[in-house]
Amino acid sequence: EPEVTQTPSHQVTQMGQEVILRCVPISNHLYFYWYRQILGQKVEFLVSFYNNEISEKSEIFDDQFSVERPDGSNFTLKIRSTKLEDSAMYFCASTSGGAVNEQFFGPGTRLTVL
Amino acid sequence: AQTVTQSQPEMSVQEAETVTLSCTYDTSESDYYLFWYKQPPSRQMILVIRQEAYKQQNATENRFSVNFQKAAKSFSLKISDSQLGDAAMYFCAPASNFGNEKLTFGTGTRLTIIP
Numbered sequence: 001e002p003e004v005t006q007t008p009s010h011q012v013t014q015m016g017q018e019v020i021l022r023c024v025p026i027s028n029h030l031y032f033y034w035y036r037q038i039l040g041q042k043v044e045f046l047v048s049f050y051n052n053e054i055s056e057k058s059e060i061f062d063d064q065f066s067v068e069r070p071d072g073s074n075f076t077l078k079i080r081s082t083k084l085e086d087s088a089m090y091f092c093a094s095t096s097g098g099a100v101n102e103q104f105f106g107p108g109t110r111l112t113v114l
Numbered sequence: 115a116q117t118v119t120q121s122q123p124e125m126s127v128q129e130a131e132t133v134t135l136s137c138t139y140d141t142s143e144s145d146y147y148l149f150w151y152k153q154p155p156s157r158q159m160i161l162v163i164r165q166e167a168y169k170q171q172n173a174t175e176n177r178f179s180v181n182f183q184k185a186a187k188s189f190s191l192k193i194s195d196s197q198l199g200d201a202a203m204y205f206c207a208p209a210s211n212f213g214n215e216k217l218t219f220g221t222g223t224r225l226t227i228i229p
Contacts, residue, residue, distance in 0.1 A: 031214045033216060033217075035217075037157075041221075042205065042219045042220065042221045042222055043159070043205060043217075043219040044219070045216040045217065045218070048214075048215070048216055050214070056215070056216060089157055091159060093159075093217075095214055097214050101147055101209050101210075101211060101214050101215075102147075102149075102161060102164060103161075103209075103217060104161075105151075105158065105159035105160075107156070107157075107158050108157055108158065108159075110157075
């Protein structure tokens with residue numbers, strides 16, 4: 001069964017460093033999303049991406065964040081200068097764009113900023 | 115825009131018993147979907163069940179069923195014959211059917227299964 005994959009599973013970084021979180025969505029999917037979940041809190045939307053551009057972004061997704069689909073398979077989230085409060089679980093999701101809008105989630109990347 | 119309220123931060127149920135998790139939401143959309151996601155300790159988000167808002171019939175998926183009350187904007191999840199593997203955080207999420215928009219999650223209900 002096709003699945004969304006994410007690498008790395010756990011990333012530890014120093015405050016101020018740049019990190020890139022990688023996702024490989026399901027191959028025939030067209031819509032891509034990043035969500036984050038601070039420990040013990042709810043899952044929050046960051047950004048959606050379609051046709052090689054951002055469809056929607058939340059207030060959390062400020063100038064420190066960027067997304068890219070550099071080739072036909074990867075979907076990346078970059079945080080330019082990490083802050084302590086960026087420590088969270090980051091989930092990638094994708095959907096085919098059909099009638100149902102069922103989003104399939106990856107296993108997540110746990111980001112720890114020290 | 116959607117808002118979601120899950121008023122039960124924690125619930126527990128005896129193994130093999132039935133439990134109902136509540137969710138209310140608000141949306142200005144006329145056509146939308148509702149989802150329940152499960153997040154076990156591994157923190158993977160797993161779709162449990164979905165409901166199309168235009169359908170009057172409540173969705174059922176094996177031991178999982180919903181009670182969808184559109185006028186009341188209520189979308190509860192019933193788990194029958196609870197199993198130890200059902201222990202997880204459960205999140206309710208509505209989503210517009212237009213443009214494949216984002217999911218808006220509630221704060222979640224932590225379900226504990228008592229052996």
